[in-house]
Amino acid sequence: MSDIILETRGLTKRYGGVHALEDANFVLRKGEHIAVVGDNGAGKSTFVRQITAVEQKSGGQVFFDGREVNFSGPLEARESGIETVFQTLALADDLDVPSNLFLGRELFKFRLGPFSVLDRKTMRERTLEALKTTAVKIPNVDNPIRNMSGGQRQCVSIARTAAFASKLVIMDEPTAALGVQETAQVENIIRGLKERGVPLILVSHNLRQVFDLVDRIVVFRRGRIVASLNKDETDGNDIVSYITGVKGIGAEASHA
Numbered sequence: 001m002s003d004i005i006l007e008t009r010g011l012t013k014r015y016g017g018v019h020a021l022e023d024a025n026f027v028l029r030k031g032e033h034i035a036v037v038g039d040n041g042a043g044k045s046t047f048v049r050q051i052t053a054v055e056q057k058s059g060g061q062v063f064f065d066g067r068e069v070n071f072s073g074p075l076e077a078r079e080s081g082i083e084t085v086f087q088t089l090a091l092a093d094d095l096d097v098p099s100n101l102f103l104g105r106e107l108f109k110f111r112l113g114p115f116s117v118l119d120r121k122t123m124r125e126r127t128l129e130a131l132k133t134t135a136v137k138i139p140n141v142d143n144p145i146r147n148m149s150g151g152q153r154q155c156v157s158i159a160r161t162a163a164f165a166s167k168l169v170i171m172d173e174p175t176a177a178l179g180v181q182e183t184a185q186v187e188n189i190i191r192g193l194k195e196r197g198v199p200l201i202l203v204s205h206n207l208r209q210v211f212d213l214v215d216r217i218v219v220f221r222r223g224r225i226v227a228s229l230n231k232d233e234t235d236g237n238d239i240v241s242y243i244t245g246v247k248g249i250g251a252e253a254s255h256a
């Protein structure tokens, strides 16, 4: 059996004349943590959006868990086992923390045709458990999400990702808006995923974080993957050279 959990071949996305993602060939193995880095506009979020089917790709193929997939939308991707934390959070403002954690996969006491009763007690208990294992501190889980700080909201979103047994976790800039303590919490959650063998794609601008957390670093530049390096075989300066185009595809031409 293959140890590859996710593979893209020739993955491409164009917005009109903008080549946001070109011919991305990417492999993630089971248990592996990969960082996706690159300058603003390099195509990192576009890459994530094609895998999770937030948008429909212009070309190429995506293979997940041993088969080619063409998800119709993000919900189908999630049902297949891909949990994603997006830059813009997909949380429901008016709902409390348990309702957000179980959004789209609510637990019911019973369901009979149009009649259903939510099992709030179990959802609340499982939420507290999830927050405990992820070390996320939320003062009152019964508060609507609207009343929480940006950092707390982000932590709820990440707890949701980490709480459900998933085959792949994708985080797009999970700590961009967080304070020092909250960032440390999120990094602990990521270490927990590694211990549990859950593969991860981490989009991050923070090279310190990337070198701390992942096994391999994939660099995007102008919509293309220009490097894929084992953490032990590279360093910060090397990665910056690829990000800025001093090294990699087209480097000779632009520096001739």
Ligand SMILES: Nc1ncnc2c1ncn2[C@@H]1O[C@H](COP(=O)(O)OP(=O)(O)OP(=O)(O)O)[C@@H](O)[C@H]1O
Binding pocket: 015, 018, 019, 020, 038, 039, 040, 041, 042, 043, 044, 045, 046, 047
């Ligand atoms: N919906 C869209 N319509 C048109 N162009 C888009 C759209 N989304 C992204 N782009 C363009 O595609 C390119 C890649 O953008 P993307 O958001 O993937 O970059 P990124 O590497 O995630 O950047 P950042 O680090 O700033 O989030 C950019 O040139 C961007 O302007």
